[in-house]
Amino acid sequence: MNRLLPILTVVAAIVVLWYGAAVWLNGPWVQDQAARAGVTVSGMDFVGQTMTQDRPVLPAPHQVIKGLYDGVAGQAITSKKSLIYHGWITLSGTLLGFVIGTGLGILLAVGIVHNKAMDLSVMPWAIASQMIPIIAIAPMLAVVMNSLGASGIVTKAIISAYLSFFPVVVGMVKGLRSPDAMQLDLLRTYSAGEATTLGKLRLPSSMPYLFASLKVGIAASLVGAIVGELNQPAGLGARLLSGSYYGQTVQIWAALFAAATMAALLVVGIGRIETVTLRRMGMAR
Amino acid sequence: ADDVTLQLKWVTQAQFAGYYVAAAKGFYEAEGLNVTILPGGPDVAPTQVIAGGGADVVVDWMPSALAAREKGLPLVNIAQPFKSSGMMLTCLKESGVATPADFADKTLGVWFGGNEYPFLNWMSTLGLKTDGSAGGVTVLKQGFNVDPLLQKQAACVSTMTYNEYWQVIDAGIAPEDLVTFKYEEQGVATLEDGLYVLEANLADPAFEDKMVRFVRASMQGWKYAEANPDEAAQIVIDNDATGAQTIEHQKRMMAEIAKLTAGSNGALDEADYQRTVDKLLAGGSDPVISAAPTGAWTHQITDKALQ
Amino acid sequence: MSWLIFAVVFWLVAWGVNSYAARVAGRNRWVRLFVPTLFGITVLVVWEAVIKGLQVSPIILPPPSAIGAKLASSLPVLWGDLVQTFFKGALSGYLIGCGAAVLVAVAIDRSPFLQRGLLPVGNFVAALPIVGIAPIMVMWFGFDWQSKAAVVVVMVFFPVLVNTVAGLSASDRMQRDLMATWGASYWQGLWKLRLPAAMPFIFNGLKIAGTLALIGAIVAEFFGSPTRGMGFRITAEIGQLGLDMIWAEIAVAALAGSAFYGLIALIERGVTFWHPSQRN
Amino acid sequence: MKDTLQQNLPVIEARALGLTFQTGDGPVDALKDVNLTVEKGDFVSFIGPSGCGKTTLLRAIAALEHPTSGTLTVNGMTPDEARRKRAYGYVFQAAGLYPWRTIAGNIKLPLEIMGFARDEQEARVKNVLQLVDLEGFGKKYPWQLSGGMQQRASIARALAFDADILLMDEPFGALDEIVRDRLNEETLKLWARTNKTIVFVTHSIPEAVYLSTKIVVMSPRPGRITDVIDSPLPRERPLEIRDSRAFIEIAHRVREGLRAGHSYED
Amino acid sequence: MKDTLQQNLPVIEARALGLTFQTGDGPVDALKDVNLTVEKGDFVSFIGPSGCGKTTLLRAIAALEHPTSGTLTVNGMTPDEARRKRAYGYVFQAAGLYPWRTIAGNIKLPLEIMGFARDEQEARVKNVLQLVDLEGFGKKYPWQLSGGMQQRASIARALAFDADILLMDEPFGALDEIVRDRLNEETLKLWARTNKTIVFVTHSIPEAVYLSTKIVVMSPRPGRITDVIDSPLPRERPLEIRDSRAFIEIAHRVREGLRAGHSYED
Numbered sequence A: 001m002n003r004l005l006p007i008l009t010v011v012a013a014i015v016v017l018w019y020g021a022a023v024w025l026n027g028p029w030v031q032d033q034a035a036r037a038g039v040t041v042s043g044m045d046f047v048g049q050t051m052t053q054d055r056p057v058l059p060a061p062h063q064v065i066k067g068l069y070d071g072v073a074g075q076a077i078t079s080k081k082s083l084i085y086h087g088w089i090t091l092s093g094t095l096l097g098f099v100i101g102t103g104l105g106i107l108l109a110v111g112i113v114h115n116k117a118m119d120l121s122v123m124p125w126a127i128a129s130q131m132i133p134i135i136a137i138a139p140m141l142a143v144v145m146n147s148l149g150a151s152g153i154v155t156k157a158i159i160s161a162y163l164s165f166f167p168v169v170v171g172m173v174k175g176l177r178s179p180d181a182m183q184l185d186l187l188r189t190y191s192a193g194e195a196t197t198l199g200k201l202r203l204p205s206s207m208p209y210l211f212a213s214l215k216v217g218i219a220a221s222l223v224g225a226i227v228g229e230l231n232q233p234a235g236l237g238a239r240l241l242s243g244s245y246y247g248q249t250v251q252i253w254a255a256l257f258a259a260a261t262m263a264a265l266l267v268v269g270i271g272r273i274e275t276v277t278l279r280r281m282g283m284a285r
Numbered sequence B: 001a002d003d004v005t006l007q008l009k010w011v012t013q014a015q016f017a018g019y020y021v022a023a024a025k026g027f028y029e030a031e032g033l034n035v036t037i038l039p040g041g042p043d044v045a046p047t048q049v050i051a052g053g054g055a056d057v058v059v060d061w062m063p064s065a066l067a068a069r070e071k072g073l074p075l076v077n078i079a080q081p082f083k084s085s086g087m088m089l090t091c092l093k094e095s096g097v098a099t100p101a102d103f104a105d106k107t108l109g110v111w112f113g114g115n116e117y118p119f120l121n122w123m124s125t126l127g128l129k130t131d132g133s134a135g136g137v138t139v140l141k142q143g144f145n146v147d148p149l150l151q152k153q154a155a156c157v158s159t160m161t162y163n164e165y166w167q168v169i170d171a172g173i174a175p176e177d178l179v180t181f182k183y184e185e186q187g188v189a190t191l192e193d194g195l196y197v198l199e200a201n202l203a204d205p206a207f208e209d210k211m212v213r214f215v216r217a218s219m220q221g222w223k224y225a226e227a228n229p230d231e232a233a234q235i236v237i238d239n240d241a242t243g244a245q246t247i248e249h250q251k252r253m254m255a256e257i258a259k260l261t262a263g264s265n266g267a268l269d270e271a272d273y274q275r276t277v278d279k280l281l282a283g284g285s286d287p288v289i290s291a292a293p294t295g296a297w298t299h300q301i302t303d304k305a306l307q
Numbered sequence C: 001m002s003w004l005i006f007a008v009v010f011w012l013v014a015w016g017v018n019s020y021a022a023r024v025a026g027r028n029r030w031v032r033l034f035v036p037t038l039f040g041i042t043v044l045v046v047w048e049a050v051i052k053g054l055q056v057s058p059i060i061l062p063p064p065s066a067i068g069a070k071l072a073s074s075l076p077v078l079w080g081d082l083v084q085t086f087f088k089g090a091l092s093g094y095l096i097g098c099g100a101a102v103l104v105a106v107a108i109d110r111s112p113f114l115q116r117g118l119l120p121v122g123n124f125v126a127a128l129p130i131v132g133i134a135p136i137m138v139m140w141f142g143f144d145w146q147s148k149a150a151v152v153v154v155m156v157f158f159p160v161l162v163n164t165v166a167g168l169s170a171s172d173r174m175q176r177d178l179m180a181t182w183g184a185s186y187w188q189g190l191w192k193l194r195l196p197a198a199m200p201f202i203f204n205g206l207k208i209a210g211t212l213a214l215i216g217a218i219v220a221e222f223f224g225s226p227t228r229g230m231g232f233r234i235t236a237e238i239g240q241l242g243l244d245m246i247w248a249e250i251a252v253a254a255l256a257g258s259a260f261y262g263l264i265a266l267i268e269r270g271v272t273f274w275h276p277s278q279r280n
Numbered sequence D, E: 001m002k003d004t005l006q007q008n009l010p011v012i013e014a015r016a017l018g019l020t021f022q023t024g025d026g027p028v029d030a031l032k033d034v035n036l037t038v039e040k041g042d043f044v045s046f047i048g049p050s051g052c053g054k055t056t057l058l059r060a061i062a063a064l065e066h067p068t069s070g071t072l073t074v075n076g077m078t079p080d081e082a083r084r085k086r087a088y089g090y091v092f093q094a095a096g097l098y099p100w101r102t103i104a105g106n107i108k109l110p111l112e113i114m115g116f117a118r119d120e121q122e123a124r125v126k127n128v129l130q131l132v133d134l135e136g137f138g139k140k141y142p143w144q145l146s147g148g149m150q151q152r153a154s155i156a157r158a159l160a161f162d163a164d165i166l167l168m169d170e171p172f173g174a175l176d177e178i179v180r181d182r183l184n185e186e187t188l189k190l191w192a193r194t195n196k197t198i199v200f201v202t203h204s205i206p207e208a209v210y211l212s213t214k215i216v217v218m219s220p221r222p223g224r225i226t227d228v229i230d231s232p233l234p235r236e237r238p239l240e241i242r243d244s245r246a247f248i249e250i251a252h253r254v255r256e257g258l259r260a261g262h263s264y265e266d
């Protein structure tokens, strides 16, 4: 309860501001329409009209919630208007990309920690790689993947992986280097090799770092999947774009909130796994 | 059956009804074809898809096809189901635009990505500069919808007769409050929605045969769609994976599309081609093609398909 | 074929040289510059050779040489786009967003209630995909750089806020208790202890935000822009298959983004010189 | 008249003091029924096993913790009032210097906060740096100094603003025996010179006996005072005093007190 | 025959040993001209002020640092060979238990690495846990134990695989006096029982005198040995021995040695 109350308060404040902004931003259209029709609107009429438009500049919260509700509960989940249907398509790409990206990130991190040349050369370029506007690459990547015969989900997953590997590399390099000199020396007095050190010391002690980066990584993965869907027929990304294409602001906002909710759930999910893992490893107190 | 992959220029909508109808009505199957239709979108360049081998045949507009040809991608028009152009500028009357002469010092929304050339050409014939200098027009790269007009961020935006125009209407603006300039009527129209393949493939008799059957079935689809617009619209809806299209909108779109395909039996009219090339060569400041292309179209397929 | 063999050989040789250099003189400043440079050159050479070897069409992926040539011949255009997108859009949005985030963090610092409410909501907002936010911002703030800046503000605000709030509680208890024994006021404690102690965290946020800013501005241009800017150029060129120009813009974006990141890292070095991670 | 009154008033007075922490696994009695009187000029040591509440008691005196029962007065005021009157100089177990300030900057920090004039600040910094033998190190950053030097800097910082009461929580815990011996001597000298009231926490029996006029032996669970020993040693104490019979006897009494209060499990 | 030879060979032998660190501000002579012989069954303590090279010397013996001059042999081999033969049990200053392993898991760690059979591992864990009085704590995680218990666990870990040579770097530095006393007693008992060779680093004079058969006094800059004291105390040592005349005398000699080598600056 005392964790929920502050959140609810903030949400309530945002909703109030939001309604205000909706009136403010949608108002000009109401006035223009009235002017074109040669009538005047005022008072409650005006406010009411700002919140019931089909194509508002800013949909009022209840419109978005209705959009979400229609998309989630108002449709069969196999329907193409169902947000669950599209969410699932996005999720599958997100998860596949996340697995690839995380695997790649961990491998790279292990390489960086064990190989000085990789350490020096990979990092600056990994940073530079993240500066590339992925949305510009996505269509070209789709073409290349297409010509290689890969399916849509793989293309999406590659973009996801591309965005999620970076936080994993950064976090894991930190994590794998987190054992202090004494912990490393201890294994040396046992005359343990690098592989043993990795398995018995570096990997376990990197777990908190790993989970922290997994949380960032899964959110990045989702963004990647959505960007990858801009040129695919289905998924939340496609929904966002078609909403934008037809000026369906409510559809955009509903898809937007569906995506953010999914991200939040994924992060919470990883948090759960983290708690369980760390507890089983005895690292959660 | 022979596999054919068709890449569309835009998302699934009645603009491409002929192909969806042909598939749904079994016209392709009857020709022994197994056709995969790939929807496009703002993020898809059909020319690039075909260059990468992702499609056998693409729907594209002639300006971008010719530009690609000059860049070294030998695309050939094998059929032209669209006789006329649906592009226009739609302006709010209250912005004070009544004739093209009023464009000066106004902000105009334009689609880029290969669609800007007819517009630039038009402006240069009007003698209006597009670089933002005084007395010219301010050009916006418009997004995917008509919001700039509704929000009065632009005096005019690009629309298609069959689509965006109706979005403006749907938004609640009466037709009397709008002024439209059809490219067709302004004499700056270029050919839209044609079928293009790679030149090298045409030499292969098997491919040629496939395309003959494809074009024949596609045209059958188009004519069926013209005759049965409501059924065609429903077929389009059934094929839309985003679930964003509505049947009302697609019916109306189908009706408008039928006007554009009406004059065509599928074969490219050489005069239309020549007009398009002339427009593009005249260009604006930065012409899209620098020399008249050769071999950019053929009747090889339609001759066989339509006999 | 020979191009492919060349690529493999070049890669192996460069890798060998790098391994040797890193092992023998990994601490030397010049070697630390040389190794990543050679790595970058290797990537470019292998890219070029693979394209030549597999005869990849330049319409699919142009070779680095063509990109370089285009880059060199289009400098004025690229510069104009960089000014529009980076300096006007990304940078102003970055400054506004980061500045606002730090101020808000200080403002909510005294209220644990607000913090507990704002941070989860903030994380939720941060998870909103920009491709969804960008068209909305274009609708609200118009086509010019202001809407790009707005997208950047939204993107950078929460990472910086979260890090700053974390940083403000990063001073350890003993350090805070010291302030208490001296009878320091809230503002004295903030100014002399908690802000300096928060700097490593704030810079962490600033660096994350730095990787987001330019991308956000470019992406926003996909949803409407004047006829200049990096995102505009990329969409306009795709229609005429100007892949070399697109890649030139991408190269400029990567370069400018990395330079910006480097600059933040440099300032961080100066400001948090005292932090163990900066002392090695 | 007022002065004499102050002189007679105890500097620190605790009556039936109790302090209970509410933790996840239930309440922890960190202090229970603590009675203590400290007079002006006393050098008091708290000694006891880990967890017996030494730090907690010291923090309560400095108003860093708030007692849950009993009364605690400092100079006749509440500890919080005394804190706001800047009565305390507190030296923590670790040096706790701010790494972004030089040594001089660290020492200046409380002076800035208390609003001393700029040249007064400089003068005092110079003065205390000399006192702890760190002249010439003012411009160095904390991490450029050895642990012992950092500890001395933190003592200098606590001395700089001339608080009446010096609270020191195991200030020499991290130092080696020789350095510790020397700092013990210095601390005694300083105390003799300034006649401050010093409350000192330590683990070390010799240290407690060597330094204190009053040794408070504590024992844990719940934290309480088991013995208060008034030292018969003279105020001037050379290091050799540690080999004297009196010294060894007090040390023995402290050790016995400690052992009695010490349970086996840790 | 071979056995006798081994018996007579010194376990650790350093001749003119030097070790210089290359640092940013130039070379640091951590050890200079160190000569030392340790026989089988010796209990050797290194004592000296901070920075005099105690840890460095211990690390060199364990092949964790490499001497830059002189020779160092362990059981007649180089330290590195001895390390690969798993001759060392090393106890670090802090307990250094891996927090994600239980106490038993921590003790098992070296056994896993050295490839002991599973039931042999269990047996040994049980055995050493008993030895350090931690039966029943095997399933606990390190943070569930007090500091002293953790330290004992880390000693158990070093004992589990029965290395000949036990190297202990200030193992009791972080503990309070009472716990420390008890662990000192336990260490002596253990040593008596197993007849291992133990090398022990400490800051504390009483600790060094109480435990050792040989006390090595070191001094800094450059780190060198200033005195080696062979203790006349008997092998059995009750705690009370610390009040004996012999004890006090050795302690005095150590203190003088330390003071001589101690420079003022830190």
Ligand SMILES: Nc1ncnc2c1ncn2[C@@H]1O[C@H](COP(=O)(O)OP(=O)(O)OP(=O)(O)O)[C@@H](O)[C@H]1O
Binding pocket: D021, D022, D023, D028, D029, D030, D048, D049, D050, D051, D052, D053, D054, D055, D056, D057, D223
């Ligand atoms: N903030 C706190 N919350 C809960 N329990 C606390 C807190 N601070 C201290 N304690 C508990 O109060 C008791 C006394 O702690 P205190 O730190 O005063 O001991 P100490 O005598 O200073 O020990 P040490 O010699 O180890 O420093 C301990 O049991 C400790 O766990």
Ligand SMILES: Nc1ncnc2c1ncn2[C@@H]1O[C@H](COP(=O)(O)OP(=O)(O)OP(=O)(O)O)[C@@H](O)[C@H]1O
Binding pocket: E021, E022, E023, E028, E029, E030, E048, E049, E050, E051, E052, E053, E054, E055, E056, E057, E223
């Ligand atoms: N890795 C290193 N690089 C450079 N100098 C070092 C290194 N390790 C130790 N030194 C220096 O070598 C000298 C001896 O250090 P060492 O750790 O052996 O001292 P010590 O006697 O163990 O001190 P303490 O009692 O503080 O642990 C010191 O001056 C130290 O600064």
Ligand SMILES: Cc1ncc(C[n+]2csc(CCO)c2C)c(N)n1
Binding pocket: B009, B010, B015, B041, B042, B043, B111, B112, B113, B115, B143, B144, B160, B162, B163, B164
């Ligand atoms: C980014 C982008 N914007 C607009 C068009 C133009 N366009 C071509 S077909 C079509 C469908 C009409 O409803 C439209 C709008 C494009 N190709 N790409």
Ligand SMILES: [Mg+2]
Binding pocket: D054, D055, D056
């Ligand atoms: Mg304490």
Ligand SMILES: [Mg+2]
Binding pocket: E054, E055, E056
């Ligand atoms: Mg040491």
